[in-house]
Amino acid sequence: MTKTLHHRACHLCEAICGLTIETTVENDAPMRITSIKGDALDTFSRGHICPKAVALQDIQDDPNRLRQPMRRVGQDWHPIGWQEAFDLVAERLADIQQRHGQNAVAVYQGNPSVHNYGLMTHSNYFLGLLKTRNRFSATSVDQLPHHLTSYLMYGHGLLLPIADIDHTDFMLILGGNPLASNGSIMTVPDVEKRLRAIQTRGGKVVVVDPRRSETAAMADQHLFIRPGGDAALLLGVLNTLFVEGLTRATHLPVDGLEEVRAAIASLDADAMSVRCGIPAEQIRQLARDFAGAERAVCYGRMGISTQAYGTLCHWLVQLINLVTGNLDRVGGALCTEPALDLVASTSGGSFNRWQSRVSRLPEYGGELPVSALAEEMLTPGEGQVRALVTVAGNPVLSTPNGRRLDEALEGLAFMVSVDLYINETTRHADLILPSTSALENDHYDTTFNLFAVRNVTRFNRAILAKPEGALHDWEIFVGLAKAFAHRTGRELKPTLPPAQMVDRGLRAGLYGEASGFKLSLDTLNDYPHGLDLGALKPNLAPRLKTGNQRVQAAPEVILADLVRFATAQQPPADTLLLIGRRHVRSNNSWMHNYHRLVKGKPRHHLLMNPEDMARHGLTDGQRVRVASRVGGIEVEVMGSVDMMRGVVSLPHGWGHRRPGVQMDIAREQPGASANDLTDERHLDAVSGNAALNGVPVTVTAA
Ligand SMILES: Nc1nc2c(c(=O)[nH]1)N[C@H]1C(S)=C(S)[C@@H](COP(=O)(O)OP(=O)(O)OC[C@H]3O[C@@H](n4cnc5c(=O)[nH]c(N)nc54)[C@H](O)[C@@H]3O)O[C@H]1N2
Ligand SMILES: Nc1nc2c(c(=O)[nH]1)N[C@H]1C(S)=C(S)[C@@H](COP(=O)(O)OP(=O)(O)OC[C@H]3O[C@@H](n4cnc5c(=O)[nH]c(N)nc54)[C@H](O)[C@@H]3O)O[C@H]1N2
Ligand code: SF4
Ligand SMILES: [Mo]
Numbered sequence: 001m002t003k004t005l006h007h008r009a010c011h012l013c014e015a016i017c018g019l020t021i022e023t024t025v026e027n028d029a030p031m032r033i034t035s036i037k038g039d040a041l042d043t044f045s046r047g048h049i050c051p052k053a054v055a056l057q058d059i060q061d062d063p064n065r066l067r068q069p070m071r072r073v074g075q076d077w078h079p080i081g082w083q084e085a086f087d088l089v090a091e092r093l094a095d096i097q098q099r100h101g102q103n104a105v106a107v108y109q110g111n112p113s114v115h116n117y118g119l120m121t122h123s124n125y126f127l128g129l130l131k132t133r134n135r136f137s138a139t140s141v142d143q144l145p146h147h148l149t150s151y152l153m154y155g156h157g158l159l160l161p162i163a164d165i166d167h168t169d170f171m172l173i174l175g176g177n178p179l180a181s182n183g184s185i186m187t188v189p190d191v192e193k194r195l196r197a198i199q200t201r202g203g204k205v206v207v208v209d210p211r212r213s214e215t216a217a218m219a220d221q222h223l224f225i226r227p228g229g230d231a232a233l234l235l236g237v238l239n240t241l242f243v244e245g246l247t248r249a250t251h252l253p254v255d256g257l258e259e260v261r262a263a264i265a266s267l268d269a270d271a272m273s274v275r276c277g278i279p280a281e282q283i284r285q286l287a288r289d290f291a292g293a294e295r296a297v298c299y300g301r302m303g304i305s306t307q308a309y310g311t312l313c314h315w316l317v318q319l320i321n322l323v324t325g326n327l328d329r330v331g332g333a334l335c336t337e338p339a340l341d342l343v344a345s346t347s348g349g350s351f352n353r354w355q356s357r358v359s360r361l362p363e364y365g366g367e368l369p370v371s372a373l374a375e376e377m378l379t380p381g382e383g384q385v386r387a388l389v390t391v392a393g394n395p396v397l398s399t400p401n402g403r404r405l406d407e408a409l410e411g412l413a414f415m416v417s418v419d420l421y422i423n424e425t426t427r428h429a430d431l432i433l434p435s436t437s438a439l440e441n442d443h444y445d446t447t448f449n450l451f452a453v454r455n456v457t458r459f460n461r462a463i464l465a466k467p468e469g470a471l472h473d474w475e476i477f478v479g480l481a482k483a484f485a486h487r488t489g490r491e492l493k494p495t496l497p498p499a500q501m502v503d504r505g506l507r508a509g510l511y512g513e514a515s516g517f518k519l520s521l522d523t524l525n526d527y528p529h530g531l532d533l534g535a536l537k538p539n540l541a542p543r544l545k546t547g548n549q550r551v552q553a554a555p556e557v558i559l560a561d562l563v564r565f566a567t568a569q570q571p572p573a574d575t576l577l578l579i580g581r582r583h584v585r586s587n588n589s590w591m592h593n594y595h596r597l598v599k600g601k602p603r604h605h606l607l608m609n610p611e612d613m614a615r616h617g618l619t620d621g622q623r624v625r626v627a628s629r630v631g632g633i634e635v636e637v638m639g640s641v642d643m644m645r646g647v648v649s650l651p652h653g654w655g656h657r658r659p660g661v662q663m664d665i666a667r668e669q670p671g672a673s674a675n676d677l678t679d680e681r682h683l684d685a686v687s688g689n690a691a692l693n694g695v696p697v698t699v700t701a702a
Pocket of ligand 1: 110138142393397398652675692
């Protein structure tokens with residue numbers, strides 16, 4: 001029996017924790033994983049791990065995980081060869097595009113697309129050939145306002161200032177729950193320890209959330225806020241900073257600050273208090289505390305992105321950091337300098353070059369908001385979507401009004417999914433093309449090193465051999481590209497395997513051949529526990545990509561949204577508003593098929609304040625019907641004093657009991673899909689991002 005220890009990062013979520021994985025080989029049996037632990041020697045994660053990491057083994061061994069291409073005939077699935085599959089995709093998509101135009105084929109790319117390096121490097125090798133304007137992704141049910149704000153203010157959608165959590169004295173968190181999510185657009189393994197360190201050095205953590213979340217519970221101060229009220233709170237804070245002279249000079253070149261000051265002059269703490277339910281004096285005090293801290297940072301995430309004023313919120317977050325002198329400052333918000341820098345190697349972004357056909361939602365970065373996907377399929381006329389390619393995504397469970405999309409997929413002429421499972425979405429596909437699993441793959445994180453709270457880098461070799469006949473994600477896209485180019489007579493530029501691309505990028509990058517580090521793939525092999533390239537430091541001024549290399553504080557489209565904000569009709573005060581929540585044992589929709597993660601206390605309940613429950617005559621554990629404009633679900637309700645009155649919370653990604661889903665453990669789980677309630681018309685009007693939070697609902701006994 002031979003035991004071997006391997007070191008690699010987990011890339012299931014954004015925290016990229018270092019793991020130590022033990023494998024065992026016995027006699028002639030194939031190599032097995034015998035333990036997965038946190039790697040104490042990892043320079044970044046320092047031994048941190050969460051329960052999902054051990055599921056890497058469960059994913060590996062899951063009998064439901066597909067291991068060869070599958071073709072659906074009626075309700076039955078049959079294995080099919082790779083080349084036959086590629087040719088079939090090429091033939092069907094080429095035919096549909098020839099008859100109905102290029103936009104008749106839509107694309108949806110899900111969350112693992114940015115967690116898996118082969119998808120990062122190669123999905124566009126094929127998808128780009130389709131030349132369709134109907135491209136969608138999980139970005140527009142997630143962080144789109146972050147990108148749009150950075151694009152408009154700093155000239156590049158990926159120039160995202162990261163909270164310098166390790167050096168700040170005051171961290172204001174709105175709509176993020178890093179203790180459950182492990183951090184987001186802030187790659188921060190071991191976030192709890194880092195937050196506690198702020199408190200130990202005499203600093204403060206303040207959380208704004210309609211639920212007393214795990215993070216709120218450990219904070220020095222928690223402010224309950226009515227869902228969607230954050231723009232009001234942030235406006236009240238910014239106004240106070242101006243009015244009370246609490247601003248501090250910045251070294252950054254800035255245009256438009258006077259315009260901002262004028263535009264928000266009437267939006268003072270008193271006026272804003274009415275909109276967010278937080279007393280005016282508390283809003284003012286928050287501004288004073290923030291400005292009074294030597295080093296402070298305002299950080300906002302999902303709860304303020306996926307709501308009706310997502311872009312306004314993220315713009316205000318930037319401005320609060322800027323006018324208090326905390327943007328591009330140690331202990332404030334800083335941009336990373338990664339070894340492979342997507343800011344340097346990609347164009348800054350694009351906005352509103354075209355609009356969706358039916359609802360005229362704006363393009364960003366070549367994509368349209370996914371809230372428009374179903375209507376583009378269901379609305380007849382020129383340009384109607386008739387075929388779909390999904391990549392590592394489950395939009396039936398993850399996008400607003402998922403039921404409508406579920407139905408729309410039934411009507412497609414052709415659908416192909418690059419995915420590991422037959423799930424709620426891929427059950428509609430004609431073909432599923434499954435890739436190797438995470439541990440059979442090399443990995444270099446091009447995405448999350450960009451958002452990390454330190455400059456870090458590492459390269460992970462695959463731990464398990466690639467099974468015979470299996471293909472990596474990137475190889476699937478090369479196969480599809482070749483078949484499609486052949487079919488359509490298009491020219492295809494040669495490509496390199498991802499590892500070689502990464503090697504080239506590293507050599508040419510900031511720490512490459514021209515630097516003292518001389519990074520390449522080879523040198524990274526010497527750092528199995530990762531390589532720390534230093535703390536974040538001020539660098540924004542020379543990296544600005546705006547036309548005049550100055551920060552644009554007052555983008556026109558955002559200022560215009562202030563008018564929508566000021567004149568918006570509020571739902572009546574007694575309306576129940578739905579928000580989401582995450583749990584550390586879950587990951588969006590796809591990790592419910594592993595016994596170790598779903599066992600124990602159920603986590604799919606609707607949470608409701610006990611006073612609201614009493615008012616509605618409901619008791620703990622009772623089945624209730626939750627309904628919104630678009631639909632209804634049944635689920636159990638639980639009382640929780642952590643919920644703000646008038647707000648109910650339901651995690652997304654559940655509701656697996658649907659015909660044809662082949663995930664045996666997930667199917668046994670109770671629970672319903674939160675996105676059968678969320679509304680495809682409820683949007684952040686500037687970006688078109690879905691407003692998944694703050695959805696008006698009714699709750700009645702089932
Ligand atoms: N109501 C509500 N809705 C939400 C959210 C919310 O907070 N509330 N959150 C939103 C957010 S932030 C996100 S990111 C989205 C996520 O939305 P999606 O990306 O659409 O959904 P996931 O559940 O992440 O699905 C991932 C899919 O990728 C497959 N997969 C996993 N690994 C691989 C791989 O290596 N290769 C391939 N080819 N496939 C793989 C899985 O089988 C699964 O089908 O959901 C959004 N939806
Ligand atoms: N365990 C686990 N980890 C994950 C994921 C997962 O599904 N499970 N998903 C990963 C993904 S794809 C992402 S994008 C990240 C997300 O990372 P986070 O943004 O940290 O995740 P959430 O837990 O959704 O936190 C959102 C918080 O916003 C609050 N909220 C809702 N509406 C409002 C509002 O109107 N205003 C304010 N101020 N707060 C509001 C919610 O109560 C919740 O506490 O997590 C990632 N990590
Ligand atoms: S927090 Fe958990 S899921 Fe995320 S990278 Fe670390 S071990 Fe993996
Ligand atoms: Mo996400």
